[in-house]
Amino acid sequence: MKPEMKVLSASGQLGYGIPEEAFRRGVARQPDVIGADMGSIDPGPYCLGSGEMVVAGEGLRRDLRMVLEAAKETGAPLLMGSAGTAGRRSQLDGVIEVVESIAKERGLSFRLATIAADIPVDVVRKHLRAGDIEPCGIVPALTEKELDRATGIVAQMGVEPFQRAIKMGADVVIAGRSCDTSMFAAIPLLKGYDKGLTMHMAKLIECASACADPGGRDASMGVMGEGYFIVESMHPRQRCTPVSVAAHALYEQSNPFQLEEPGGIIDLTDSRYEQIDERRVRVTGSVWRPTSRYHVKLEGARHTGYRYIAMGGIRDPRMIAATDSVAEETRQIVERTFAGSIDPSEYTVQFRIYGKDAVLGAAEPTPGMAQSHEIFVLIDVVGRTAAIAKSVCGVAKQFFLHLRYPGILCTSGNIAHPFSPDVLSAGPVYEFNIYHLMPAGDPGELFPIEMRTIGGGT
């Protein structure tokens, strides 16, 4: 029988505050691997398109200090993926800088591997021309024009680059964009544990204790054995139950039985969940089904323009009743005002009317505002340049504020702006334009590894 192997998940979002007590309890159990996820595509295209550090400051520093010191204390390798949210090079470098500074401050020394996940445009172009790029789900086919508009392209790395870094002697691995399973599955797979079970275990603990009841953000442990794994939250009041663990497969997944990963799918159709004591569940029966080709998922974002916004509340019942028609008339006036100077294709104007349908849009079943005593209007303008957006937003705001409507009593202003200035810059705007699968012959060639020694003798 293989000995059991303990994988501790420190956090599903490193940098947002690891709950300390549960993490300490996990470290005291002497894990064989410590892993942490640092990112996600969820916060949207800005993080990927701009390459800015989204998580930063003392929150990031504190969490990194905790995991680096735990790795030193236990001797366990530490694997972190999707550095700086989107996992671009600039974000990876930002995290490495903090790690180096902590090591210096605390006198830590270790072999650090860093793995970039940025994919050069020309690599994607070569595959695109060969007809090798497929949409991931219902997404428009990729064109060269869209490819050239992308300001940042990353691919989600599988376990292989992490495994290579460990074989090269890394104690700590920090990677750019990664599958959320890779940090937790890489080492158990190197040790020969079953791939279906290992990948399923990784999928459960990557969100920390979200698979427990009640779910939380606390550290969780996956224990690999021969033909099974056991999952447990490190928070004493969170229980894993067969229902809570089975239900976690639903979270953020479109299909809860077939989870797509590079090189195959995790098939949970025949997974069995067994309560082995008050707080732990044993899982068996999860199967890895390799696909004929090894694909990585590409993520890309383009720079669309710049956003200016104006916003405010409407309290006058006559204006509430007239809001739709005032918005529509304002839209027409804006277009007429800029006809001949700014082409309508160079900007968009949206009136987002909260209290009506601003959240559900066309699916809103109750778009009437008759019962609302107060509504909120967000005038959202995106222009090709910041100057266009600012000017269009200003005109839209001014006409919306002063337009006359049938039945008007208040002729001095239609909307209560809370701020000065009442037209605000919301910065550059990015949109996802690549969410596609690309074949990779050797996943290693896409994800270059750099080794360095941190601290030690200095």
Next chain:
Amino acid sequence: MARLDEIAKVIRSKNAGPFCLTLDILFGDDPSYRRVVAAEAITREKMAALYRQPVENVQVYHHPTALAMKVSIVRAAPAGSLMDTDLYGAQQHVLLYPIEIA
């Protein structure tokens, strides 16, 4: 008859990637789960009509072990795009609340 929000323990929505919205209905007990499955209230056709999407853009899954149902729908606008209203897809579940269950 009862409403779905009187029967389910969890009703939530979230992105499954930037182009897909996924809705989870968790029951926590077997009789509630079976009742809703038997009522055939959560079908591809009904969900497509509710979320104003063509049927081919909608998938429905039953998960008896998790005592849960899942509905996955192609997003009307990709997350973070100009026309998007809900970056995380976190408030799109409310249309499920009033569904009447026999």
